[in-house]
Amino acid sequence: SGINILSGTGSDGSIYFGDSGDDNIGMVRYEHSGNNLFLRTNTADALKIDGSGYITMPLQPAFQVQMASAQTIEDTTQETLIWGTERFDVGTNFASNTFTAPVTGKYQMNVHLYIRNIDTDMSAVQGTLATSNKSYYSQLAAEAIDATAPYWTKTISMIVDMDASDTA
Helix, strand or coil: CCCCCCCCCCCEEEEEECCCCCCCCEEEEEECCCCEEEEEECCEEEEEECCCCCEECCCCCEEEEECCCCCCCCCCCCCCCCCCEEEEEECCCEECCEEECCCCEEEEEEEEEEEEEECCCCCCEEEEEECCCCEEEEEECHHHCCCCEEEEEEEEEEEEEECCCCEC
8 A cells, every 4th residue: 555646757746735825834745856755844955866876965063264364373372263164054053253063963173273483492282162151172282392382283084962941
């Protein structure tokens, strides 16, 4: 037993879900021309399974930001880096130097720091990824460097557990 929705090889077969304000706010659609299955919520395609079985979710929150300009940090100070240039922000969840989790889940966070002119007089250089639930650190023992380092890179890469409205 089952339901068959038969449509032409070059057209789509769909099931629509609506209400008094919108007759197709939700939908399940099969696109025969590309053998793709789509799930739509709130008038946007939220999931696509293509003919090879690959799943894409174009509404998944993702962002990439970078500093708009170099930031000088003096010895013995702690400063917040200003992520002034947004390269992309799917879901508009990044604002005012902060990412806010739209839903509870696991989030991949990566911070890549390019550090210049580390003085041998410094004891350490530390980068911190601060989330509502926990802070993650990457530390460089600067006193182990024999001469002023013209440049150094540090990366923090973590899968973090965030509840809806938690911040990083």
